[in-house]
Amino acid sequence: MRVARLDVEAVRGDIADQPEVDAVVNAANAHLLPGGGVAGAIHRAAGPGLAEECRPLAPIAPGEAVITGAHDLPNRFVVHVLGPVYGEDRPEAELLASCYRRALALADGRGCVSLASPAVSTGIFGYPLDEAARVALDAVAEEAPALENLRLVRFVLFTERELAVFQEELSRRSR
Known part of the structure; x- marks a missing residue:
């Protein structure tokens, strides 16, 4: 999918192994500590x-989102976002969209040309995958015209199901 000057794609893979992108998004916990899932993989x-x-x-x-160096990752930066816990943090869609908007703005502000992101909040935080994909892609589409440097947003999905849902949403928007 192309929005303004931004290409948006979905691939299956490991968010901690995206050497060709400038920044990766960490689906962090509130204290930005190593944990399970995406945060554990990125910190390891x-x-x-x-x-x-x-x-x-x-x-x-x-x-909210904050940005750090990438340390031993093959990228320049890590953007840490805290997604909402579905059914607890309200309004869920607004908070999830804020994660993506802030991640895009932080990466763009640091001169990044490419950003890779997982499906934030869809693991242990319980956000329904179909709804999360819509919110994520809406946020990217809304933010795209304001971005000065970013040219690629890659959603890196861990499972075939996640990939299929994101690809279907991308396909629906490209029609």
């Missing part, structure tokens, strides 16, 4: 320096 790949850099930036609230 980045090494202990990432947690050290994150410490003074925490805590963050749902919908």
Whole structure:
């Protein structure tokens, strides 16, 4: 899908192994600590320096984002976002969209040309995948005209089901 000057794609893969992008999004916890899922994978790949850099930036609230160096990751930056817990953090869609908008703005502000993101909040935070894909792609489409540097947003999905849902949503928008 192309929006303004921005290409948007979905691939299956490991968010911690995206060497050709400038920045990756970490689906973080409020304290920006290593954990399970995406946060665990990113922190393991980045090494202990990432947690050290994150410490003074925490805590963050749902919908917020902060940016750090990428340390041992093959990227320049990591954008840490705290997605909403579905059914608890309200309004969920607004908070989830804020994660993506802020991630795009932070990466763009640092001169990044490309950004890779997982499907934020769809794991343990319980956000329904179909709805999360719509919110994510709406947020990217809304923010795209304001971006000065970003030219590629890649959604990196861990499972075939996640990939299929995002590809279907991208296809629907390209018709």
